[in-house]
Structures are given as C-alpha cells and as structure tokens.
Amino acid sequence: MGRIFYLMGKSSSGKDTIYRELLKDSELSLSPVLLYTTRPIRVGEKEGVEYHFITDEKVEELKRQGKVVELREYHTFHGIWKYLTVDDGSFSEKDDLLMIGTPESYVKSRDYFGADRVCPIMIDLDDGERLMRALNREMAQEMPRYQEMCRRFLADEEDFSEEKQKEAGITRRFYNGDLQVCLDEIKAYVREKR
Numbered sequence: 353m354g355r356i357f358y359l360m361g362k363s364s365s366g367k368d369t370i371y372r373e374l375l376k377d378s379e380l381s382l383s384p385v386l387l388y389t390t391r392p393i394r395v396g397e398k399e400g401v402e403y404h405f406i407t408d409e410k411v412e413e414l415k416r417q418g419k420v421v422e423l424r425e426y427h428t429f430h431g432i433w434k435y436l437t438v439d440d441g442s443f444s445e446k447d448d449l450l451m452i453g454t455p456e457s458y459v460k461s462r463d464y465f466g467a468d469r470v471c472p473i474m475i476d477l478d479d480g481e482r483l484m485r486a487l488n489r490e491m492a493q494e495m496p497r498y499q500e501m502c503r504r505f506l507a508d509e510e511d512f513s514e515e516k517q518k519e520a521g522i523t524r525r526f527y528n529g530d531l532q533v534c535l536d537e538i539k540a541y542v543r544e545k546r
Contacts, residue, residue, distance in 0.1 A: 354444055359452045361475030362508040364486035366528040371452050373535055382450040385442050391433035395494050414438055422460035429499040454511050455520045471545045476525040
C-alpha cells in the first residue's frame, strides 16, 4: 500500500511551492491528491491544478455520497469557505501520494487511511517572513483581500498551535528559510519513510 505524505504549514510558509517542487521530482514519483474548495479561484490558479473549485451544492452532494474524508469551514470576511478531502478514486493503493492541509485535516485523514500510511510533513517559517510573503502575494491579486489575509494569518496561531501539533503526533518540522535546504531535508524524509 502506498504512503500519503501530508504537507502542512501556516499560510505563506511556502507549502504550495514545496508541494509543486516535490511533485516535479521524478525520483520521488509522488502523485498529487487535490483538495476541493468553495473559495474563489485566485489569479493564476487553474481548476484541477491547485484545487477542485466547487459549489456548496456539490459539497452537499459529495457528503450524501459518503465521499468526504474531512471537511473544514472557515468564516472569512467574504463568507464561509470550505476545504475538503474527497475519496474520489485518486487514492491509489500502489502509488505514494502527496496531500496538503492542516493538523486537523491531517488527523482526520490519518484516522481514515491509517496511521501507518499517512506521514506528516510540517513546514515552519518565521512569522515576519510569512507576513511579508502573504502581503506580496495579495498585492499581486486583481482584487486584493487584505482582511482575509490578516484573518488567515491570525487563525493560523490556533490552527497550528503547539498543542494541536502535539495532539496530532507531529514532532518533526522542516524550516523553510532556504527553499533548497528545506526540499532536500523533506526528500530525505520521504525516502526514509519508504
């Protein structure tokens, strides 16, 4: 049975960049598992690349079908945005997979698929650096959502608290001060876990 490498990190910690780089590595040969979301698509994003962008009605349909592994709702300045993992047939028994989420979604996925199958990868970065990255990213949007950026930044303190990480059994962190060093350490971890 393949492993699921579960990538987590506070907003603007670089997890999306790390996710893309890990998927590019032919030696690791990781297959992506895309989350579903009801949030609006950002400039530069594409359906089926970063996320599957769906409606609230589709979320309810997936729940009725029993396909929702985990579901998170965020009360944003622009309404409720949902993020969910869906057992949509993309979870291969043979391939090693790469997912992205939070400690809460990691625990639910670990409990659903089994602790022996799901391996946590926690990305860490200085809060000041994260805030600068978030601001730069938001400024590049056609319609910046600064309030939402700030809400996410503050919500991360609770969602990624030391207590929640400890409860989830997450003990190892990968610091993303230097992207290449961080990637090298994560790749070594993936090889070790295989």
